[in-house]
Amino acid sequence: MRKLTLGALAVSIIVMLSGCASATTQTQETPVTQETQQSPEAAASDTGSEPKILRAAASFAYPSLDVHKEYYGWYTSIYGVSETLFHLNEYSEAVPKLAEEMTSEGETWTITLNEKAAFSNGTPLTADMVKRNLERAAKVNSRFAYLGNFEIAAVDEHTLTITTPEVYPTLKNDLASPELGIMDLDATTDFDHAPICTGPFVIDSFVPEGDVSVVKNTAYWNGDVQLDGATFYYMQEDEPKLLAMQSGEIDCYNSVSSAALEIYQSEPENYDVVSIPGARLQFYILNERTLGEEVRAAVNLTVDKEAIASYQAGTVSAANGPFAESTAYGQVSIPATDPEAAESLLAAAGYVKGEDGFYAKDGEKLTLSIAYYAARSLDTVALLMQEQLRSVGIDSELRVEEDPDATYIANGDADIALYCMIADKSGDPLYFINSTLAEGAILNCGGFEDSTCQEMIETLYYETDPQKRANLANSIVQIAVDDNAFGYVGLFNNITVLRKGVSGFAENVPYDFYGIDQNTRIDG
């Protein structure tokens, strides 16, 4: 019986492993042949110089390059392969890319395409192709399913109209989302491995959930491309990235850790480090159902964002509001940290400091519950906040949850709920405001309500003028700040390190979904 079992097990494992050959080939490089693709060596021999190949580290890798699915479009955008109708610049403004202009009249937007725009196979971009791309994205990506409710029509070769059920002011920003990159749906035969797009680079080889190589699109519609190609190495850990930079095996990467940042900054002759406040926000929600106005105000006056940012060693910038101050909608004012004022507020509200050094009221000690999850340095923020609150006499208990959305966000049962999210997804404030400040919003778990604020949010749904939208957003956030409903702690910095002579790796843009483009260069 033992021999029989052994035999059966051995045979089944051998049979399964014998399938490995075919399974493994699926993870091997997928070489891509496209007419306008040119090997880096050939490209270099044209100019008689060494091929300029950028080598970068990528922290994430995905099984597919289908621009419209999941978040894969972020990566085709980073690789310089796919482009969108509009592009977000360093001031978070949506500027034309494949589109030339976009105008609105009521519920109808009219988009004029750039007549020069063409795919890497030379096929010109048409309004009908854009229409079909948007329709496909609506079908395959649930985050863009709403596009299915829009009426999209190709008016002529280079003009299309999009009619929305209601006035939809953020459509231009939505069209800058990398998942709405445009592919040649007729010529692409393998969406997962070799999408044909309009970008300055085309896929050379692709390992699902592994490394990616691109080469120059010699027929790029928008002018010269500086690089001959690029390779993105999938490296999750910080230490190998640092060592690979030091050994000269990679030229740049972003999301630099604080330990590595210190090393790069100590060698300015070898590396350029660019750090700008990004779009990812650390913040906390103060529970208005369990905390009085004075306590909330005292918490906000006590939490020292500069100290918290400083502790996070350059990876975070202290936040005023939810958006970077470089944006038009990031202009709010907050009171300065003032622990003495916090204590005065508590005393005025009837709290008395006990012998243990902590405030209590009517014999009941003031103990706040701080809920967090162990990601995006929220554990560090929670600990520092606890220390800072303790220093003024407010006791607190930390509570860690694996899944905040299913626990303290859903239940609203924490006094202070820490959270981290991308506040500015596409150069517009509505997404964050609607997710955190609107009545019934998922992240409005602290019970913030304000009728004026709600009215302004409803106006923001339909306002199309960018300056008026920014003014509205500033007013809305200011109400929440004045009400001490939230505390905006820090904005993660987008930190990019580049070897001397390398530039144009989207180091000045506060979005994670840009990387190389036609202007990325290696000098020297």
Added chain:
Amino acid sequence: MTLLALTFVVFGLMYLAPGDPAEKRLLSQGIAVTREMLTAERERLGLFRPFLTRFGEWLFAVLRGDLGVSFKDDLPVLPKLLAALQNTAILAGASLALSLLVAFPLSILCAYRKGRLSDHVIGLFSFLGNSLPSFLLSVLLMYFLCIRIDLFPVIATGDFSGLILPVLSLAIPMTGRFIRLFRAELLLQLSMEYVTGLRNRGLKERYIIRNILHNALGHLLVLIGLQIGSLFSGSVVIETIFRWPGIGKLVMDAITARDYPVIQGFVLLIGAIYLLINQLTDVVMKKLDPRIEVRYD
């Protein structure tokens, strides 16, 4: 039966464990999850069906060679697991071979020179190798061999040179463990009367060593078998640092995403490998020492 029981227990634990794969999947797509969306996704993934029905369906599919599709990306589980398992098998096999190659002679040396300088030096290095965390060891190896000596690239490609650093990172702690364990077993054998008898009869030392190894081999095989199992399931850190697309990393990602089909498939495969290794060890032990079979029978 063992595999059936194992998969049933793991299926049950996943059923009872907190965390919702439907919610994880929706959140990973950046969607603000509504109750309706959650219900539809749970329905699609079949999470509402009774536990026994789900387990039964999974079991029948397995008998047809189908481990289902991943909750994370809708790709078939079996090719994913097999590709990753093959990569881990290469890594584990090479590490084991290197460890044995180094540990055998060194442990014999230590046993014969017990208490002398060479024993202490080897003991110290085996202790250090065994106690260094694999993450730290990997980074140290990278730093010295790639940066200071410039012997290997940090970014390994799929060729032989790419295998050396991860193999060293896995082999060094295992060699440390083997030396300590083998040394103890050899010392036990050396203290036995049959060794004194052999010496008194004037046998050359190399024949005595052969006898000792023959007698110790059974226990040594058990120790090696246990290490092989842990190699398959415990190399996640090495795989992540050295960008080795093995099974440890695949399963860690699956656990984070509550990707039940991948976890269940992993348990089945690793369980089968463990059983196979145990059975093989038993067979070899019986061949080496027929008394074991007599006792069993």
